[in-house]
Amino acid sequence: MADDTSIGGTRGEFPVTRWSAVVAARSADAAERTRALDALLAAYWKPVYKYIRLRWGKSNEDAKDLTQEFFVRLVEKDLLGSYDPARAHLRTYLRTCVDGLVLNEDKAARRLKRGGDVSHVSLDFDAAEGELAHAGVPGAGSPADVFEREWIRSLFAAAVEALRTECEVRGKTTHFRLFELYDLEDAGRGGRTYADLARQFNLRVTDVTNHLAYARREFRRIALEKLREMTATDEEFRREGRDLFGVEPE
C-alpha cells in the first residue's frame, strides 16, 4: 500500500554500512536521531500495535493511541537510554516498556502527541487491523511469543518489499515472482513443484531453483541488514541472527 510503512523510514534505501538505529537514536545529531527513530518506529509499530490488541485486548482506538503514545515516550523519556543489549533482546525490552505503559495508562495523558523526533513514518492502522483479521485469533502462545512473531513478520515483510524493489531495479522480476509463488504464497502450495513453475514460466527446472536460490540469498542478506539496524552491538546482532535463522550470520 502506498502509505504503508517500510523500515528505514524516509530514507527509502538500505544501509550499506553497519548502521545501528539503536545507537543512532541517542545521537546528538537531531537529523541522525530522527532517522534512527523513524527506522525503529517502522520496524516496531505493528508488533506494538498488534501486541496491545492481542495481549491486552484493547480496542482499535485505544491501541492506536497507546501505540503512538509509546513511541512518543520512547523519545521523550529516552527509554533506549536504559536499554542494555547484554541483558535482553531489544524487542524484549520494548515489550516490557509497552506492558508498563499499558498498566499505567493515564487516559488524560494518552492523547496523540505528534512532533518531536518521530514524525516521518505514517502508521497505517487499517492495514494492521486487516492483518489481524487475516491472521485470525492467534493460537496458543505467551505474550512474548505474540510480540516476537509479529516483530519477525514485520521485519520479513519489510525485507520482502525491499527485495521486490531490488529485483525490479535489477531486471529480475521473474526471480521475485518465483520467490513469491513458491515461498510466500500458501494457496496452492501443496501441489506446486519446481517443475510446475518451470512450465508456468517457460524455464528449465534448474533455472527455477537457481532463481529461487538468488532470491532467498538476497532476502536473507536484506533481512540481516535490517536486523543489524535494530541491534546495538555486533554480539547482539549475531545472537539475534542465530535466533532468527538458526544460523549465526557471517
Next chain:
Amino acid sequence: MTWLSDGAVARLRAAGGAPDLSGTKYRLLEGVARGGMGAVYLAEDIHLGRRVALKVLDLPDPGGELARRLMQEARVLARLEHPGIVPVHDVGALADGRVFYAMKFVEGLRLDQHLARMASLPERLRLFGKICEAVAFAHARGILHRDLKPENIMVGPFGEVLVMDWGLAKILGDAQDLRSPATQISAAPPAPMLSGGRATREGSTASTGADAAETAHGAVLGTPGYMAPEQARGEVSRLDERADVYSLGAILKLLAGPSVSRPLAAIIAKAMAAEPGGRYASAEELAADVTRYLDGLPVAAYPESIFERAGRLLARHRVAVMLVLSYIVIRALILVFLGR
C-alpha cells in the same frame, strides 16, 4: 506491503538459515534434520546426478572448535569404510565460511521409528547383530562412537543398518593421523572447484589444544540412558570399547521389549554392567552371545540350571523331539494293539 502468513514466515526463516551452496557442485533440495552444532540438508550433486546429505555447521568459523570436530567426524567416516557405516564423500567450506561435509543420503527410518515394524524378537536381534558388526569394525580401527542410541541408527528399506552421527567419536591409541593434519578449511580466497565444494586448505593446529577440547567435550556430551556411567562421570581417559558396549546393551534392551527371557535379560545386564570390567570385552563378544541365544545355545552371560538346559534343548530340538515322541507313541500303540 505484502502480508506474510505464519507459514510464509516459517518458510522464510528456514530459507534464511539454509546454506548458500553457490560455488559448490551441490544444489540444495531441503532440510532434513537439525542438531546441536549444525543441520543436515538433502542436496543434489549436480556433477554426478545423485542425492547426498550435507552436514553443515551453523557457525561461520572455519578455524574454530566446532569446525575441528566436524572435520574429525568426516575423517573418522572416511576411515570407516563398512556397509554399516554411512560413507563420506567430500568436505569443504561454503562461501559464508561454514564448514560442511557430504555423505551418502540414507533413506529409511531411525531405529526408534523402525521398531514398530519389526514384529518378531529374532528379527530385532538379527538387526542388533548388524549394529554390533559396524561398531566392532570401528573398534577394530581404533574408534569409539560414544553416542550410540536408536536416533543415530538408520534402517534402510531392505533392512540394511547404518550407524550415523560420529560427531562424538573418540580416536583410541595412536591414531594421531586423524587429528593432526588439522582442520583449517577456508572458503577464502575462492579456489577453482574440482571434485568437491570449495577447495580446502589445510594447515596445522596445536594438537594439544585440540585434545584438551576433545577431552572437555567428552566429559559433557553423550545421551543419558545410553551413556556408560564412566562416560557420564566424564572419565574420558578411562573410556574404551566397553563404553560403546554399554550403549549397545541399552539399545538391545529397547529392542528386546518388556518381556525378556532370563538369558536375554542376563545378556543385557552384562552389557550394561556399571563397571566396565563386568561387561563384554567387545561388541563382537556381545553379538556372539546374542547369536548363541538366537540359535538356542547356552549364553555366556547366564549359567543355566539343569532344568533350564533341558527346556532349552527341548525348545531347540523341538521337531526332532516331537518326531521321536511320535515314534515312541506309535510303537507303543502298535505293541498294545498286537498284544490284544
